Amino acid sequence: MVSYYEQLVMKTQENYSRYYGLYAAGKTPIKLSQKEFPSYEEQIRMFAQKVKEVDCIIVGGASGLSAAGGGDFYYEDNESYRKYFGKYAEKYHFKGAFAGMMHQWSSREEFWGYLATFLYTTQTAPLRPPYLDLDALLKNKDFFVLTTNQDTQFIKLYPEDKVAEIQGDHRFFQCSACCTDDTWDAVKPVDEMVRAMGESTAVPADLIPRCPHCGREAFPWVRGYGNFLQGRKYDEQYQKISKYIQTHQDKKILFLELGVGRITPMFIQEPFWNLTLNLPGAFYIGVNAQYQFLPEQIEDKGIAILGDIGKVLKDVRAEKERMERS
Numbered sequence: 001m002v003s004y005y006e007q008l009v010m011k012t013q014e015n016y017s018r019y020y021g022l023y024a025a026g027k028t029p030i031k032l033s034q035k036e037f038p039s040y041e042e043q044i045r046m047f048a049q050k051v052k053e054v055d056c057i058i059v060g061g062a063s064g065l066s067a068a069g070g071g072d073f074y075y076e077d078n079e080s081y082r083k084y085f086g087k088y089a090e091k092y093h094f095k096g097a098f099a100g101m102m103h104q105w106s107s108r109e110e111f112w113g114y115l116a117t118f119l120y121t122t123q124t125a126p127l128r129p130p131y132l133d134l135d136a137l138l139k140n141k142d143f144f145v146l147t148t149n150q151d152t153q154f155i156k157l158y159p160e161d162k163v164a165e166i167q168g169d170h171r172f173f174q175c176s177a178c179c180t181d182d183t184w185d186a187v188k189p190v191d192e193m194v195r196a197m198g199e200s201t202a203v204p205a206d207l208i209p210r211c212p213h214c215g216r217e218a219f220p221w222v223r224g225y226g227n228f229l230q231g232r233k234y235d236e237q238y239q240k241i242s243k244y245i246q247t248h249q250d251k252k253i254l255f256l257e258l259g260v261g262r263i264t265p266m267f268i269q270e271p272f273w274n275l276t277l278n279l280p281g282a283f284y285i286g287v288n289a290q291y292q293f294l295p296e297q298i299e300d301k302g303i304a305i306l307g308d309i310g311k312v313l314k315d316v317r318a319e320k321e322r323m324e325r326s
């Protein structure tokens, strides 16, 4: 049975297909509020006040949150990309971590050298400051996290039952051909590959991880490459968020959207807009470095903050602590 939240996503997906051109141009087909936004300072104050007064918070963490505070190596060749992928940057001149994933590799050993480097980078990354500031806002609150980020930052902070990772997670492998519904640990094999590789760019052939059932290569359990395993583990993620919403729908809920890009409005942004409209006690806050979108239908039940997510969370945390002192 398709879960409650997945139904909302599917509904948005239809809209997305119909208006693809609009979304691709950085717009939305949904009628936006024409009201003037309050000042940045006023919005920070409203954000802190909402955190204080709601019964529960549902966080939607997306790519902009992942990029904030140093995780910005996915789409560009910059300082952090050079730091983690330096030897591949020198050799292949990729424009960011995802570009390497799309490369036609001449050997599987070299491909796995790159993939192991990618997974190792996120698996071992320390918690970034924006996540710690968000954590301070969630302190003593009833909350749940829904995320499209695969980089395991949230799971380093919270138990699995508080987090739904609907686009996968870098800690797990699946069969590249989806021959089985099993997923298994990727942390140990990645660590072994990175150690064996040393300064070279290729892993030993016998360390290439394989499916224990069919012997084909493993693949990270993530969406984005056409073979994402949408089995039991995937369903569990949607069950978790659906259950949380269904058991809290009569409460004062804050839907907090952080960093949704224009490529994937269907997983967090539009379901959050829809839920805010339909649940009587819901309020919406969206934070985005590029877009300030607030639908007209929920203009009295939400705010959209344009700004660097790292800075916004830091400022709201400071405001909340100031309110608690006074």
Ligand SMILES: [Zn+2]
Residues within 6 Å of the ligand: 175, 176, 177, 178, 179, 180, 211, 212, 213, 214, 215, 216
């Ligand atoms: Zn297999």
